[in-house]
Amino acid sequence: MNTLFPIFVKAEQLHTLIVGGGYVGLEKATALLGNAPDARVTLVAPFIRDELHAMAREHPKLELIQEPYHEVYLTDKDLVIVGTNDKAVNRQVQADCKARRILVNVADTPDLCDFYLSSVVKKGDLKIAVSTNGKSPTFAKRFREVLEEILPDSLQETLDNLTAIRNQLKGDFVQKMEKLNEITKVLK
Numbered sequence: 001m002n003t004l005f006p007i008f009v010k011a012e013q014l015h016t017l018i019v020g021g022g023y024v025g026l027e028k029a030t031a032l033l034g035n036a037p038d039a040r041v042t043l044v045a046p047f048i049r050d051e052l053h054a055m056a057r058e059h060p061k062l063e064l065i066q067e068p069y070h071e072v073y074l075t076d077k078d079l080v081i082v083g084t085n086d087k088a089v090n091r092q093v094q095a096d097c098k099a100r101r102i103l104v105n106v107a108d109t110p111d112l113c114d115f116y117l118s119s120v121v122k123k124g125d126l127k128i129a130v131s132t133n134g135k136s137p138t139f140a141k142r143f144r145e146v147l148e149e150i151l152p153d154s155l156q157e158t159l160d161n162l163t164a165i166r167n168q169l170k171g172d173f174v175q176k177m178e179k180l181n182e183i184t185k186v187l188k
C-alpha cells in the first residue's frame with residue numbers, strides 16, 4: 001500500500017527543530033534550507049559538525065544549540081526531524097512530539113515517521129517531489145537525477161506565459177478552466 005499524501009510545506013512559516021548534528025542532521029538541514037533558505041530552524045546536539053556552523057553563518061535563522069536534547073526544545077516548534085546516533089533518544093523525541101501533536105520524522109526509523117523527506121527536482125517554479133514509499137531512497141535520488149537531466153530549462157518560460165494568460169482570462173471559474181485546459185492540451 002502506498003498511502004503517503006504529499007503536500008508542499010511553506011517551511012519559512014514554520015519553526016523546525018532538528019535533533020542531531022552529525023551527518024544526518026547536516027543532510028536534513030541542507031535539504032530544508034536548500035528549499036527554503038529563510039526557514040527558521042533550531043538544531044540541538046552535543047556535537048555539531050563544522051559544516052553546520054558554516055551553514056549557520058550563511059543562514060541567520062538557523063540557530064545551533066550545543067546541548068543534549070531536552071523536551072523544552074519542543075516549545076513553539078511545528079516540525080521535528082530526529083537523527084541522533086542514540087536510538088533511545090530518537091524514540092524519546094518521537095514520543096514527546098506525539099504527546100504535543102507535533103509532526104515528527106525519525107530519519108532512520110520509518111515506522112516512527114509522520115512524514116518522509118523526498119528527493120526534490122526543481123526547475124524554476126516547477127518542483128517535483130519523489131518518494132519510493134521508503135523502499136529505496138537511493139532510487140529516489142537517482143530518479144531525481146534523471147528528471148533533472150530531461151526536464152528543459154525552458155519550462156520556466158512556459159510557466160511564466162501560462163501565469164500571464166491565467167491573470168488576463170475573463171469569465172467564471174469553469175470558463176477559465178476550460179480555456180487553460182485547451183491551451184495546455186499540447187502537453188498531454
Ligand SMILES: C[C@@]1(CC(=O)O)c2cc3[nH]c(cc4nc(cc5[nH]c(cc(n2)[C@H]1CCC(=O)O)[C@@](C)(CC(=O)O)[C@@H]5CCC(=O)O)C(CC(=O)O)=C4CCC(=O)O)c(CCC(=O)O)c3CC(=O)O
Nearest residue numbers: 031107108110116117118119131132133134137138140141
Ligand atoms: C523513509 C525515509 C525517512 C526520511 O529520512 O525522511 C528514509 C529512510 C532511510 N534512509 C536511509 C539511507 C539513505 N538515505 C539516503 C538518501 C535520502 N533519503 C531520503 C529520504 C528518506 N530516507 C525517507 C524515504 C524517502 C522515500 O520514500 O523514498 C532522501 C530522499 C531525502 C532526504 O533525506 O533529504 C535522500 C536522497 C536525497 C537526494 O539526493 O535526492 C541514502 C543515499 C545517499 O545519501 O546518497 C541512503 C543510503 C543508501 C540506502 O539505504 O538507500 C536509511 C537506512 C539507514 C541505515 O542503514 O542505517 C533509512 C531507514 C530505513 O529505510 O529503514
Ligand SMILES: NC(=O)C1=CN([C@@H]2O[C@H](COP(=O)(O)OP(=O)(O)OC[C@H]3O[C@@H](n4cnc5c(N)ncnc54)[C@H](O)[C@@H]3O)[C@@H](O)[C@H]2O)C=CC1
Nearest residue numbers: 020021022023024045046047068069083084085086089108
Ligand atoms: N550517515 C548516514 O548517511 C546515515 C546514518 N543513519 C543512522 O543515523 C544515526 C545518525 O547518523 P550520523 O548523523 O551519521 O551520526 P553522527 O555520529 O555523525 O552524529 C550523531 C549526532 O547525534 C547527536 N546526539 C547524540 N546524543 C544526542 C542527544 N542526547 N541529544 C541530541 N543529539 C544527540 C550527536 O551529538 C551527533 O551530533 C546513526 O544511528 C546512523 O546509523 C541512517 C541513515 C543514513
